[in-house]
Amino acid sequence: MVRKHPCPECGANLEWNAKAQALKCPYCGTQVPWSEDTREELGREVAELDLAQALRNPAAGRGWGTEERYEVQCQNCRAISVFLDRKVAQRCDFCGSPSIVAHEERNDAITPQSILPFKISDGQIRDKIRQWYGSRWFAPSKLKSAALTDTLHGVYLPYWTFDAHASARWQAEAGFYYYTTETYRDASGNTQTRQVQHVRWEPAAGSLQHFFDDELVPGTVGVHPQLLRQVEPFPTTTDLKPYTPEFVRGWTVERYQVDLSKAAQLNEQDMDSQLRSLCSRQVPGDTQRNLQVQREYSGRTFKHTLVPVWLVGYTYGSKTYQIVANGYTGQIAGERPYSWMKIMFAVLAALLLILLIAPLFVQQ
Ligand SMILES: [Zn+2]
Ligand SMILES: [Zn+2]
Incomplete structure (x- = not known):
């Protein structure tokens, strides 16, 4: 489908203008706001x-x-x-x-x-x-x-x-957890109990839309x-x-x-x-x-x-x-690229600072 949407003033092709939020003629500046009518005129959905x-x-x-x-x-x-x-x-x-x-x-x-x-x-x-x-x-x-x-x-x-x-x-x-109590001996030889987790497996099925x-x-x-x-x-x-x-x-x-x-x-x-x-x-x-x-x-x-x-x-x-x-x-x-010069200078500056400050702490 070939169709034109020409400017009502000079007949040139209109273009979309982001700032005006309208169709605009690049030659004479005429603006045609986009509306439901425009859509209907174009016959498109x-x-x-x-x-x-x-x-x-x-x-x-x-x-x-x-x-x-x-x-x-x-x-x-x-x-x-x-x-x-x-x-x-x-x-x-x-x-x-x-x-x-x-x-x-x-x-x-x-x-x-x-x-x-x-x-x-x-x-x-x-x-x-x-x-x-x-x-x-x-x-x-x-x-x-x-x-x-x-x-x-x-x-x-x-x-x-x-x-x-x-x-x-x-x-x-589908797995369901259940617990049993187990007894065991700890390092000092005393009897202790603990809970142990097990899984009971059951078949499951379903459907969805x-x-x-x-x-x-x-x-x-x-x-x-x-x-x-x-x-x-x-x-x-x-x-x-x-x-x-x-x-x-x-x-x-x-x-x-x-x-x-x-x-x-x-x-x-x-x-x-x-x-x-x-x-x-x-x-x-x-x-x-x-x-x-x-x-x-x-x-x-x-x-x-x-x-x-x-x-x-x-x-x-x-x-x-x-x-x-x-x-x-x-x-x-x-x-964006990194400036290695800038990074190098920053690292050097930090090192210099450490060299200057470190002796102050050592003396105390
Ligand atoms: Zn125009
Ligand atoms: Zn390219």
């Missing part, structure tokens, strides 16, 4: 898609909803960036590397069903990152001024979200996983909007590299382990062993969802560092 059907028919439902599209892949961190305008990337938004090449793939990405538009503007996030960076110990001084704020990029990251209905049956051995709602699987390779975990969650159950290219134009989108079937597999493993602990909680008694779970999933659906992050990616020495901020909540997590 945040729909869940049938998983089995999508896996059977992999060519369906693809593309970004616009003809204008340009993809590049970073040769350093492998992230694939998508631009829905004529913007030409000079460096990778994720790691700052200049070695990027045009990316061609026969199939477009699966069209996102929903998007969480940016809520925190670049001005707000610059201040927050400066504060964050200022409070780091032993960071090289020159980074503070140079590397940080020039390389700030707003990027939409791909997530898969899955729903499923699960029914499970389990069998296990569970609905998994909006289970998330990240599709990004550009953002380091441990940083992503630190800036989660994104409120994907409440604040999503139906995807339209206007939200994304003027921003960078990462194309997912965990594809749908791989993501579905990861989701199934995750649901399996959640179900296992739900079943385990049902086993009666004080302890348990040999838990076996048979489960069946039905009505599995998915969405490809885009969520906003502000990114600073830079190379210092030979390493790549990243600062990630949640574009909706403002939560920041980051990696």
Whole structure:
């Protein structure tokens, strides 16, 4: 589906503006607030898609909803960036590397069903990152001024979200503690008694139903996983909007590299382990062993969802560092290099202090 959402004043394409929280024309500045009418006009809902059907028919439902599209892949961190305008990337938004090449793939990405538009503007996030960076110990001084704020990029990251209905049956051995009194002789030869714990094992079985709602699987390779975990969650159950290219134009989108079937597999493993602990909680008694779970999933659906992050990616020495901020909540997590000079001076200063102070104590 290709459609345009042109500016009512000059006819150019509108873009999402985080500060105004509205669609805005990059040429004449006209703002069009996002409303239920806009959604109805676009005729879109945040729909869940049938998983089995999508896996059977992999060519369906693809593309970004616009003809204008340009993809590049970073040769350093492998992230694939998508631009829905004529913007030409000079460096990778994720790691700052200049070695990027045009990316061609026969199939477009699966069209996102929903998007969480940016809520925190670049001005707000610059201040927050400066504060964050200022409070780091032993960071090289020159980074503070140079590397940080020039390389700030707003990027939409791909997530898969899955729903499923699960029914499970389990069998296990439930263990019940009981105690007996034993007599024994202590070291001095006196008779003593003590309580000894035993387990009585009984077979147990049961079943349960569970609905998994909006289970998330990240599709990004550009953002380091441990940083992503630190800036989660994104409120994907409440604040999503139906995807339209206007939200994304003027921003960078990462194309997912965990594809749908791989993501579905990861989701199934995750649901399996959640179900296992739900079943385990049902086993009666004080302890348990040999838990076996048979489960069946039905009505599995998915969405490809885009969520906003502000990114600073830079190379210092030979390493790549990243600062990630949640574009909706403002939560920041980051990696940064340590200045070995600063640490060395701090250690030397501490040693010097000990050398100066130590004699005072020895004399007393
Ligand atoms: Zn305009
Ligand atoms: Zn890169």
